[in-house]
Each structure stands twice: as C-alpha cells, then as structure tokens.
Amino acid sequence: MKMIKHYLLFLLVALSVLKLRADEGIWLPMLLEQLNEQEMKTMGLKITAEDIYSINHSSMKDGILLFGTGCTGSLISPEGLLITNHHCGLSLIQKHSSLEHDYLKQGFWAMNKAEELLNPGLTVTFIVRMEDVSERVLAEVGEEMALTEKKAIIDARIKEIIAEATEGTHYEAVVKPFYQGNEYYLIVSEKYLDVRLVGAPPNGIGSYGGDVDNWMWPRHSGDFSLFRIYTAPDGSPAPYSPQNVPMKSRYFFPVSTQGVKEGDFAMIYGFPYRTQEYLSSYGIQYVEEVEHPSRIALRHERLRIIDREMSKSDKVRIQYASKQSGIANGYKKWQGAVRGLRRAGAVSKKQAYEAEFMRRVSGKEEWRAKYSHILPELKSLYQQFRPVARHFWYFQEAAYAIELIDFAAELGELTALMQGGASEAAIADARSKALRRAKGFFNNYEPKIDREIMAVMLRMYADSIPASQQPEVLREIVNSKKYQGDFELFAQEVFTESAFTNGRSFESFLTNADLRQIEKDPAYQLMAQLVSHYYSHILPPFQQLKAQIDELNRLYMQAQREVFSEKRFYPDANFSLRLTYGKVQGYQPRDAVVYRYYTTLSGAIDKYRNHPEKGVYDLPERLMQLYQDKDYGPYGQEGEMRIGFITTTHTTGGNSGSPVFDGEGRLIGLYFDRNWEGTMSDIFYDPEQCRGISVDIRYILFLIDKYAGAGYLLNEMKLE
Numbered sequence: 076m077k078m079i080k081h082y083l084l085f086l087l088v089a090l091s092v093l094k095l096r097a098d099e100g101i102w103l104p105m106l107l108e109q110l111n112e113q114e115m116k117t118m119g120l121k122i123t124a125e126d127i128y129s130i131n132h133s134s135m136k137d138g139i140l141l142f143g144t145g146c147t148g149s150l151i152s153p154e155g156l157l158i159t160n161h162h163c164g165l166s167l168i169q170k171h172s173s174l175e176h177d178y179l180k181q182g183f184w185a186m187n188k189a190e191e192l193l194n195p196g197l198t199v200t201f202i203v204r205m206e207d208v209s210e211r212v213l214a215e216v217g218e219e220m221a222l223t224e225k226k227a228i229i230d231a232r233i234k235e236i237i238a239e240a241t242e243g244t245h246y247e248a249v250v251k252p253f254y255q256g257n258e259y260y261l262i263v264s265e266k267y268l269d270v271r272l273v274g275a276p277p278n279g280i281g282s283y284g285g286d287v288d289n290w291m292w293p294r295h296s297g298d299f300s301l302f303r304i305y306t307a308p309d310g311s312p313a314p315y316s317p318q319n320v321p322m323k324s325r326y327f328f329p330v331s332t333q334g335v336k337e338g339d340f341a342m343i344y345g346f347p348y349r350t351q352e353y354l355s356s357y358g359i360q361y362v363e364e365v366e367h368p369s370r371i372a373l374r375h376e377r378l379r380i381i382d383r384e385m386s387k388s389d390k391v392r393i394q395y396a397s398k399q400s401g402i403a404n405g406y407k408k409w410q411g412a413v414r415g416l417r418r419a420g421a422v423s424k425k426q427a428y429e430a431e432f433m434r435r436v437s438g439k440e441e442w443r444a445k446y447s448h449i450l451p452e453l454k455s456l457y458q459q460f461r462p463v464a465r466h467f468w469y470f471q472e473a474a475y476a477i478e479l480i481d482f483a484a485e486l487g488e489l490t491a492l493m494q495g496g497a498s499e500a501a502i503a504d505a506r507s508k509a510l511r512r513a514k515g516f517f518n519n520y521e522p523k524i525d526r527e528i529m530a531v532m533l534r535m536y537a538d539s540i541p542a543s544q545q546p547e548v549l550r551e552i553v554n555s556k557k558y559q560g561d562f563e564l565f566a567q568e569v570f571t572e573s574a575f576t577n578g579r580s581f582e583s584f585l586t587n588a589d590l591r592q593i594e595k596d597p598a599y600q601l602m603a604q605l606v607s608h609y610y611s612h613i614l615p616p617f618q619q620l621k622a623q624i625d626e627l628n629r630l631y632m633q634a635q636r637e638v639f640s641e642k643r644f645y646p647d648a649n650f651s652l653r654l655t656y657g658k659v660q661g662y663q664p665r666d667a668v669v670y671r672y673y674t675t676l677s678g679a680i681d682k683y684r685n686h687p688e689k690g691v692y693d694l695p696e697r698l699m700q701l702y703q704d705k706d707y708g709p710y711g712q713e714g715e716m717r718i719g720f721i722t723t724t725h726t727t728g729g730n731s732g733s734p735v736f737d738g739e740g741r742l743i744g745l746y747f748d749r750n751w752e753g754t755m756s757d758i759f760y761d762p763e764q765c766r767g768i769s770v771d772i773r774y775i776l777f778l779i780d781k782y783a784g785a786g787y788l789l790n791e792m793k794l795e
C-alpha cells in the first residue's frame with residue numbers, strides 16, 4: 076500500500092513537471108498559428124498570428140528591431156523614431172557625457188531633429204524573413220559521424236545557404252541552430268547604420284534605484300530612451316551623411332493610453348538572448364553549485380573596489396558607469412537565480428521528470444537502444460566538467476577582470492604581425508589601429524582601481540584553484556622570496572614599470588616600440604603568461620567536455636520531443652526573434668506577502684524620502700515638483716501616476732527594450748527587467764514566481780511631455 080501511494084505521489088510530481096503553463100515559452104513567430112494562436116485568442120488576443128508575423132505583407136515584425144548588438148527596440152512613429160531601454164542606450168549616453176554636459180545626471184532631449192546626436196558604430200537590424208532549413212543543413216549528417224565531421228558538413232551547408240540568401244542584396248543572413256541543433260533556421264536581416272540619440276531621461280529616472288532595485292519588484296524606474304533611424308534619401312540603409320533623412324517606417328506601433336489592469340493579455344516581441352530550459356538535473360546542479368557561485372564570488376570583490384571609487388569621484392562615476400552596471404547586473408542576477416532554483420526545488424523536479432523519461436524509454440525497445448545511455452553519460456560528464464569549468468570561470472572572472480590584461484591582449488594582432496615579419500605597411504596599420512583603440516580605453520580608465528583589482532583578483536585565483544593547475548606566474552608570486560604571496564607588491568611593480576597604464580606614456584611608447592620592447596613590458600608579459608596558460612591548459616579541456624555535453628543535450632532534446640509527444644516544446648532562446656505572452660498579474664514572493672501588479676510615483680517618492688543614502692534614490696527636482704502639483708496631464712489614473720507593471724511573460728536578457736502589447740497589438744509598456752524571485756527562469760520557469768517588469772507607456776509619455784517638455788515627439792506618434 077505504502078509503495079503504491081509512493082508511486083502515485085511520484086507520478087503526480089512527474090506529470091506536473093510535464094505540464095507547460097500558458098505563460099511559459101519563448102515562441103517562434105512563424106509557428107504561432109500552428110502552436111499558439113488558439114490559446115492566445117482564449118487569453119485575449121484580438122488580432123491574428125498573421126498580423127504578428129508575415130512574410131507576405133507588412134506585419135508587427137517589421138516594427139521590431141535589434142538595437143545595437145544586445146537589445147530590442149521598436150518603431151513608434153512613421154519617421155523612424157524608436158524606443159528602447161535607458162540601460163540599452165547607456166554606453167552611448169555616457170559617450171556624449173562630460174563633466175560640462177552630464178547627460179547621465181541631467182538627461183538629454185533633442186528639441187528638434189537638428190539637435191539629435193550621432194552615434195558612429197551604432198546599428199539597428201530588422202528581420203526580413205526566417206525559414207526552416209533543417210532538412211538541407213542536416214541532409215548528409217549521420218547519427219554515427221564524429222563530431223568534427225558533422226560540424227564540417229553543417230558549416231558547409233550553412234555557408235551555401237547564406238550565400239544564396241544574400242546574393243545580389245544588401246541583406247545579411249545567419250543560420251542558427253534551434254532545439255539544441257536538431258533544427259536550423261535561416262534568418263535574413265537588414266541593418267541600418269545611422270541611428271541618432273533623441274532623448275534619454277536622467278539616471279535618477281532611467282535607472283532609479285540603481286543596483287539596489289535592479290532585478291527587483293516593486294520597481295520605479297523609467298527605463299527608456301529614444302533614437303531615430305536615418306536612411307539615404309532613397310530609403311536605403313547608409314552610414315551618416317548630412318543628406319540622410321529620417322527613415323520612413325514600414326510599420327510602427329500605435330500607443331495605447333488606456334492603461335492595463337490585472338488579468339489583461341500581454342505579449343512581448345523581441346530578441347531573447349539565451350535560455351537553457353532543457354538542462355538535465357546534473358546541468359542545473361552544475362550551474363547552481365559551480366558556475367554561478369564562482370562568478371558571484373569574484374565579482375563581489377571587483378564591485379566592492381569599483382563602487383567605492385565611483386562614490387568618491389564624479390569623474391570616476393562617469394568613466395565607470397557603463398562598465399560597473401554590466402558587472403553588477405550579472406552579479407545580482409546569478410544570486411537571484413541560485414536562490415530561485417533552490418526555492419523552486421528545480422533539481423528534484425528535474426529528477427522526477429528524468430525518472431519519468433527513463434520509465435518511458437525503458438518501456439520501448441527502440442527508445443531503450445537509442446536513449447537510455449543519455450542521462451547516465453551526462454551524469455559522468457558533468458562530474459568531469461565541474462572542476463574544469465570552475466577553473467575556466469575563475470580565469471574569465473579574475474584574469475580578464477583586470478582591464479590592463481584585457482587591453483594588452485588586444486595588442487595580439489600587432490605583435491603577431493611583427494613576429495611573422497609582415498610588411499611595414501601592415502604593421503603600421505595595426506599600430507595605428509591599436510593607438511586608436513587605446514584612446515577609447517584610457518578615456519574610461521583609472522589605473523589606481525585596476526591595480527587594486529589586479530592584486531585582489533590574482534590572489535583569489537591563486538587561493539581557489541589547485542596549485543598544480545595554476546599559471547606559473549601565480550606560483551611565483553606565492554612562492555618566490557621576493558613576493559612571498561604579496562600580490563599588492565606585485566601589482567604595484569607592474570603598474571609602476573609598465574608603459575601600458577596611462578594614455579600618454581602608452582601613446583609615445585607604442586608609436587616607436589619594436590617587438591622586443593613590447594614583449595619586455597611587464598603588463599604585456601603578465602598578459603602573455605596568463606593567456607598562454609589559458610589557451611594551452613584551461614580552454615581545450617573545457618571546450619572538449621562542453622562539446623560532448625552539447626551533443627548529448629542535442630540527443631536528449633530529440634528524445635524528449637519524441638518521448639513526451641503530448642508536450643508542446645519551444646526552442647531555447649538563441650538571440651532570434653521571438654514572441655512570449657501571458658497576463659498582467661501580481662504574485663506572492665513569500666508567505667503572507669502579496670505584490671500588486673503595478674507601482675506608482677508615490678512609491679518612488681516614498682523610496683526617495685526614506686532612503687537618503689547618496690546615489691541610489693536621487694529623483695530630479697522637476698519630477699518632485701510635478702508630483703507635488705499632481706501635474707500628470709492625461710497620463711495619470713485615479714489621481715496617481717503609474718510607473719511599472721508586471722506580467723507572467725517568459726523573457727530573458729536581449730528582451731531589454733522590448734515592446735509590450737495588448738491584445739490589439741498596441742504598445743502598453745516597455746519591458747526592461749525581471750523580478751528577483753524569478754531570475755532562474757533562464758533555466759527553470761516557475762509560473763508562480765516568474766514575472767517580467769515593464770514601464771507603463773503612460774509614464775514614458777508623461778516624462779517626454781511634462782517632464783522633458785519634448786511633447787513635440789508625441790505628435791509623431793499614434794496615441795489611441
């Protein structure tokens with residue numbers, strides 16, 4: 076009896092793990108009609124799958140763009156005006172900022188098109204079409220082939236497909252693997268090269284709450300910025316020219332001024348970067364116990380140093396703004412993820428799922444032969460992988476955290492040419508390229524900070540990785556009579572003797588230096604020793620084991636789709652265009668605590684008044700005044716200014732800046748983050764805890780119009 080009860084209980088857990096809730100999923104837009112449209116309609120979608128994605132006529136996909144190389148944006152006017160996050164535009168806003176024009180602190184608003192700021196190098200990319208090319212890519216690939224042979228065949232097919240797809244056009248194309256390499260899709264895109272900054276609120280609004288509030292709900296930031304795309308007069312993409320004209324948008328989104336309420340349907344369109352939803356329990360354990368903790372520990376120390384110096388000096392605050400936010404972002408997210416995975420019992424739920432998988436597999440001869448080895452082999456591979464990957468992450472997060480090492484490594488091209496006896500002209504070219512790069516680097520570089528980071532990072536590396544596996548240079552610092560483990564002394568020496576630590580000395584050094592002089596520089600030497608150890612001892616075993624794990628994961632994915640045929644599978648995010656949908660909904664983060672689905676300006680003011688510590692909750696005066704006067708124009712609701720709301724949609728990094736739509740395809744918000752309890756959704760989605768955080772579009776309209784006085788921009792938009 077007890078046995079039966081136990082079995083029933085187990086079955087129940089396994090079945091609940093199998094169930095995919097409507098909110099989970101990062102769906103392919105061209106498969107919506109087949110897989111999702113029905114369900115979306117019952118949830119509140121009023122338009123059709125064809126309206127969302129079509130290759131025959133204009134559809135919502137034509138208004139969605141990849142902003143730069145890591146975010147999403149969308150068109151909101153017929154004249155190429157686009158909206159994305161403040162944190163996506165941050166490095167550009169920083170580039171335009173100086174102590175005299177502190178756009179980070181004050182915000183920036185072009186009051187007409189002539190005042191918009193150029194951003195050389197910034198691009199936006201639209202998707203022209205996506206196409207399943209799996210059959211062609213995999214036609215000659217056999218199950219028994221060696222990995223390298225498979226790869227060679229796949230790469231060759233991909234090359235052909237790309238060449239055909241782009242021939243005679245200015246389009247770009249990639250072929251990406253989906254479902255762990257069981258399917259391949261061709262993605263054809265069009266890139267625009269002249270993108271100008273139109274407006275950005277000050278940090279005190281755009282990233283209100285800073286690191287303290289990052290990855291958190293309740294949230295009060297107005298995380299948006301505006302840019303405009305320009306084209307050649309004939310409408311084609313072109314680099315900046317005074318002749319360029321604002322883009323004539325093929326599609327742009329109407330903006331809803333109606334607001335949202337609990338239970339409303341919401342969908343998010345964009346370029347989610349990477350998820351790993353089909354990891355085995357061993358994979359989750361590895362992330363939870365090895366990868367995330369190693370990275371968190373090292374970033375903790377690095378940030379301690381950077382934060383301290385940023386709070387002491389405005390110059391350093393501007394120089395390090397973008398770098399710091401990148402480091403802090405991952406640091407905090409991984410902490411939330413580790414906590415969330417534990418709380419959700421992700422490992423034991425996966426184990427129950429795997430037990431059900433094995434039960435089904437062993438019940439059928441064909442599956443037993445093909446699939447029963449997968450999980451035991453993954454288990455043993457992860458055992459080998461854990462120490463190797465730990466070393467890999469220590470190197471990445473300690474050695475490459477030292478900016479000087481990273482910078483010196485960039486001289487590789489020049490020194491390789493010098494070593495290979497390349498022509499004078501080629502060397503001169505590489506030299507001037509390095510000098511140009513150096514200018515950008517030293518603009519945002521404070522040697523004092525980097526010296527301290529060098530000492531601390533190298534010490535942590537030496538303390539944490541088995542001595543026999545460490546690069547020689549670390550053992551020398553620990554064991555030599557000279558240093559006796561004094562990493563500060565070592566760093567001090569490198570920084571005193573190297574020509575790489577300040578812009579002016581580096582410029583005059585590199586202008587004349589020959590190979591021998593470069594190689595003698597202590598910063599270059601340290602880099603060369605560390606990097607050569609990395610390429611000979613750390614990276615090869617890491618890559619080899621990872622390739623074996625990836626191949627097994629491919630087979631496991633294939634097996635899951637076959638064995639759990641009742642389940643609807645979506646491919647992991649891979650930085651391709653996707654749609655996710657769900658509802659506007661609050662949640663219960665812990666016992667007895669319920670979070671409402673929206674926040675208000677009163678909440679922002681409350682944080683400001685009750686947390687006077689500098690730099691976290693600094694609301695600009697003008698916003699305080701508007702609050703005092705309750706001057707919300709048509710954008711308020713019931714006497715309040717709403718700021719953010721949350722949805723059950725399944726999103727990840729890369730979705731930053733994604734538009735959030737109602738059932739009619741109107742813009743209701745701008746996605747920018749997830750909640751702390753739900754950051755594990757990249758690996759394990761829990762519908763009770765995972766929420767996407769968006770800025771209410773009405774707060775954005777209010778800021779443009781009432782706060783910035785740039786209401787002229789609203790005239791371009793279609794408000795409904």
Ligand code: GLU
Pocket residue numbers: 162404726727728729730731747748749
């Ligand atoms: N705020 C997130 C980030 O900066 C992006 C969105 C997400 O990952 O949910 O990485």
